[in-house]
Amino acid sequence: MKVPVSWLKDYVDIPLTVEDLARLLTSLGLEVEAVHYVGLPRPADATRLDFKVSGLGWEPDKIVVAEVREVLPHPNADRLVLARVFDGEQEHQVVTGAPNLFAYKGQGPLTPPLKVAYAREGATLLDPYNPGQTLRLKRRKIRGIPSYSMVCSEKELGISDEHEGIIVLDPDAPTGTPLADYMGDAVLDIAITPNMARALGIIGVAREVAAALNLPLRLPDTAVVMEGPPIAGRAAVRITDPEANPRFAVGLIEDVTLGPSPYEIQRRLKLAGMRPINNIVDATNYVMLEWGEPLHAFDYDILVQRADGQPPTIITRRAQPGERLTTLDGETRDLPPYAVLVTDTAGPLSIAGVMGGAESEVRATTRRVLLEAAVWDPITIRRVSKALKLTTEAAYRYQRGVHPALVMPALQRALDLMRRWAGGVVAQGVVDVYPRPARDTVNRIHPRDLSRLLGLDLPAATIADLLRRLDFRVRPLDDGRLEVTTPPHRLDIGEGVVGLADLAEEVARLYGYDRIPATRLADELPPYIGLDRPQREAAIKDALVNLGLQEVVTYRLTAPEREARATVSGQPRPDDAYVRLVNPIAHDRRVLRQSLLPNLLEVAERNARFVRRQALFEMGPVFLPRAEGLLPDEPQRLALLLTGPREEPFWAGAAADDMDFFDLKGVLETLARVLHLPEPLRFEPGEHPSLHPGKTARVWLGAAEWGFVGELHPEVKARYDFGPAAVLVAELDACALRDALPDRYALQPVPQFPPVIEDLAFVVDEAVPAAEVEAAIRAGGGAYVRSVVLFDVYRGPSLPAGKKSLAYRLAYQAPDRTLSDKDAARIRKKIVKRVARAVGGTLRG
Amino acid sequence: MLAELERLYQQALSELDAVTDAQALQAWRVRHLGRKAPLMQAFGRMREVPAEERPRVGRRINELRDALQQAYEAKAEALRQAELARALQEERLDVTLPGRPRPYGRLHPTTRTIREIVRIFQSMGFQVFTSREVETDEYNFQLLNIPPHHPARDMQDTFYVATPGVQADETPPVVLRTHTSPGQIHAMRRYAAQDPDNPPPIRVVLPGMVFRYEQITTRSEIQFTQVEGLAVGRHITFSDLKGTLTEWARRMFGPQVRTRFRPSYFPFTEPSVEMDVECFLCGGQGCPVCKYTGWLEVLGAGMVHPVVLRNGGYDPERYSGFAFGMGPERITMLRHGIQDIRHFWRNDARFLEQF
Secondary structure: OOEEHHOOOOOOOOOOHHHHHHHHHHHOOOOOEEEEEEEEOOOOOOOOOEEEEEEEEOOOOOOOEEEEEEEEOOOOOEEEEEEEEOOOOOEEEEEEEEHHHHHEOOOOOOOOOOEEEEEEEOOOEEOOOOOEEEEOOOOEEOOOOOEEEOOOOOHEEEEEEEEOOOOOOOOOOOOOOHHHHHHOOOEEEEEEHHHHHHOOOHHHHHHHHHHHOOOOOOOOOOOEEEEOOOOOOOEEEOOOOOOOOOEEEEEEEEOOOOOOOOOHHHHHHHHHOOOOOHHHHHHHHHHHHOOOOOEEEEEHHHHHHOOOOOEEEEEEEEOOOOOEEOOOOOOEEEEOOOOOEEEOOOEEEEEEOOEOOOOEEOOOOOEEEEEEEOOOOOOOOOOHHHHHHOOOOOHHHHHHOHHHHHHHHHHHHHHHHHHHOOOOEOOOOOEEEOOOOOOEEEEOHHHHHHHHHOOOOOHHHHHHHHHHOOOOOOEOOOOOEEEEHHHHOOOOOOHHHHHHHHHHHHHHHHHHHHHHHOOOOOOOOOOOOOOHHHHHHHHHHHHHHHOEEEEEOOOOOOOOOHHHOOOOOOOOHHHOOOOOOOOOOHHOOOOOOOOOHHHHHHHHHHHHHOOOOOEEEEEOOOOOOOEOOOOEEOOOEEEEEEEEEEOOOOOOOOOOEEOOOEEEEEEEHHHHHHHHOOOOEEEEOOOOOHHHHHHEEEEEEOOOEEEEEEEHHHHHHOOOOOOOEEEEEEEEEEHHHHOOOOOOOOOOOOOOOOOOEEEEEEEOOOOHHHHHHHHHHHHHHHHHHHEEEEEEEEOOOOOOEEEEEHHHHHHOOOOOOOHHHHHHHHHHHHHHHHHHHHHOOEEEO | OOOHHHHHHHHHHHHHHOOOOHHHHHHHHHHHHOOOOHHHHHHHHHHEEEEHHHHHHHHHHHHHHHHHHHHHHHHHHHHHHHHHHHHHHHHOOOOOOOOOOOOOOOOOOOOOOOOOEHHHOOOOOOOOOOOOOEEEEHHHHHHHHOOOHHHHHOOOOOEEEOOOOOOOOOOOOEEEEEOOOHHHHHHHHHHHHOOOOOOOOOEEEEEEEEEOEEEEEEOOOEEEEEEEEEEEOOOOOOOHHHHHHHHHHHHHHHHOOOOEEEEEEOEEEEEEEEEEEOOOOOOOOOOOOOOOOOOEEEEEEEEEEEEHHHOOOOOOOOOOOEEEEEEEHHHHHHOOOOOOOOOOOOOOOOOOOOO
């Protein structure tokens, strides 16, 4: 909300600079995000201010109130005039093109003169053509006439973007006075949180300031002179749904003359972000900004006309099916059935709490005004405002809650302002239908309760004082408690434990958050309930990082096409096979991922343009719809990707080979080892929609399938912008891995006796998997076989066709003695026999 | 004979002087200290020496031989040193050539920052609790004191998940969580289940990914992480909140860093606060990162709202608690001067490699 400081000062005398006032408001929970200076001195140094700064401080000696005494034609230009301006000291001739002076051209001396904002030679003004920049008035000639000063528009002074005409001040503006003294201002732009609805009126903000500074709040006089014939019998009100419309009141003013509001009022409305319309509408807006209660003005004669000359009856009710209304912005709108309408016997007049209708709005010819002040159900207003995409000042306030007690002061205040600005006579009395009187909450709190929440011991008297400053009624009870009644402008204070928390906030806020001590937690420590998943996941990530892989984190949101791109078929699955968004922000981020692999490929593809070697992993959830229940499964997955040379390029030696299947397999095997998985991983040939059919392994973790590892299928690879190097990927079940991590593991004794090392090569059929040969070696040698390392695979002319030779370096060891040559020979014999029987292998001579 | 031997000795020494390599040294050794060397043969010629002279001559011969042997060893060592010096000279590297690059793995910057935040809270007795990312409206909003149509829903633009059977004009019951706060309810209910009549105290931190319906720009993302925290017990106060978070800030940003607490609003806390830390880049003097305010907004917090406590299974008459939430990406950006939040999920190697 935009709050002009001058307006705020109508209700409380503020002995602070603008900057300190802004700081105070922020410390109260009314965060001042920006200050726009409109005449008051702008701080020279903008550092260490908690808000953005804009606008202009008006130089007191250069920018003053002046009077235009006569407007003369410019001798050389039709679109310019010469103004005779008296600035309190002397008369100046000013060249201007302001269209609103043209009417006075050649009229002779003006009585009374026009009061204007006058900038003397050398004055600094905002540059109307370069937002945020300033310029200095310099002496020059305009169409042959010397010019050194100017009469200002609002834009040059930072009041508004109005640049066509010059400002014409109210007639009582004192000529010669510095303009900053007359109407210098600053506008505080306050972010109002939903709990601060009471500060959506300037009085509400003033009340907070008064409470904080312990100063009196000066409310405007809402007494109104009612001299016209009584309203009774001339307008009636019927509420059909008190839930939706707890209160509705109308007043009547007759013989008004529509016209512009006083300049001072227009200026305030503009600074507060509203457009002045006419004195009647301006009065409703002015009072809404002042009290926070929105008002609406109807042309009474049109209502009478709609009622066929009878006194109108206002009926508030829900919309009927198919009802439409043309609102005062000219749009014809279909009304949802839950919308509440202000109607008369002829049909809808306005969308309650949101926007008035075009037909019954006040216009230049309006003579009689029926003024509405009402309160509406916040949820209804919010739903309607959302459904119609219609955000108005009224709807904004109503959906945050307006206290029904504000209806009367606002209604009377606005009638009084109309009477003063537009003339006319106010009818005696008002019609006030109030079927649901608000009940202000009452809390009984003990200082002990507050200290339990705040950790701050305040005496009851201090608490009472702080709350009273905010207009709470506080009555001490015999048992030491305070009975605290919420003031009739607030809807945000609950009852019971909620009320206690709400009041604790009020006390803490006003006492000052910074004055509350800071203490270390002294409460009992919680029990351990076995939350070890995050630790286990961290252990896996750490192991992968130690293996040289870079962690990445990618978007959870993707598109079926993006996932299909990573498969040979390329066929996207229907959106419904995914967890799908109702309101995606982009078409290619409309479902939740079901695999990490496509994202990892996209990351590698982007990076492939400038790095050759990539080693990446991501660990995170995928989202799998479930047939039952509302929520999907979110299993954690782990995906890995390797591509490019095994080592970074170096100036010595040959370039490294590209990584292949066995690099990634090696990562997985090492991972399993360093994480102490109880069983080694098993790899068996497998197939996967993204992978090379001959270079894919299914990976088993114990008895459970863990995932797959392989080389990207050439068809898939061709869809991405990769270089020639193979792309190796794996996607694994991270939950299974996490759960397989042992809580503890036992160490093998360090051998006391030296091992016997020997190399054996077996010739086997090409089709025999190496894993089976190794298994046979281990089975044959039994416990003596301490390690089996395959160090060569040979195929060539010295072997029969269809055969390969696998050469192993074996270590035999016994825990209790040094093995003899004879022992070794016996073990070897058993191994050779077992390999022959299991896989048909023969020892290579 | 002795005179001849003395002369030979002198000659051997001068020859040794001329020796410059190992081969010549070897030849010299054969010539002067070998079996056939005159000095070595001199013992065989002792007959020529008168008997009474023999002990003196013999001693002298021994002296000469030992002297030659020593001279030889000294020479050999000198030659070895010279050879070593030459070799070392020849093996000299250009130490300014680049080293051999080693592959090095790194955690994602978000993971690093989350770990740093979490580790500090762990040292204060907080445990890590994680929960799901697709949530019901109930957990994401209603149980957190944000009923349908509450204006606070405007503060968090929400991605809604399609649910079969839900009409277009109804509010869908499933959302991508907009904050990690639903984890508060999950955590409270899990702890309360331990002993529903007397629920145990809680101290948890809840890191995780959250989602907002926002345009992706340099300042806003559709997903980002949060670290939420929750402490519930019988004697937990607003001053504990201040003390705990101030202590965290000092450990995170430096022991001198000052903090500031301002009233704020979150539907699930009351009272609510925002904590600013003094800008650690400029020491509070004002710089572009803190927008010349000297302060950085770092986290939101508050005392857990009684309704939320009750929804979690904790009686607000007997228990109180505080909660807080912060954004690891924002903290990472502030610390490293990162201008564009989109770097985090783009995973550009040139970005990630700098951590």
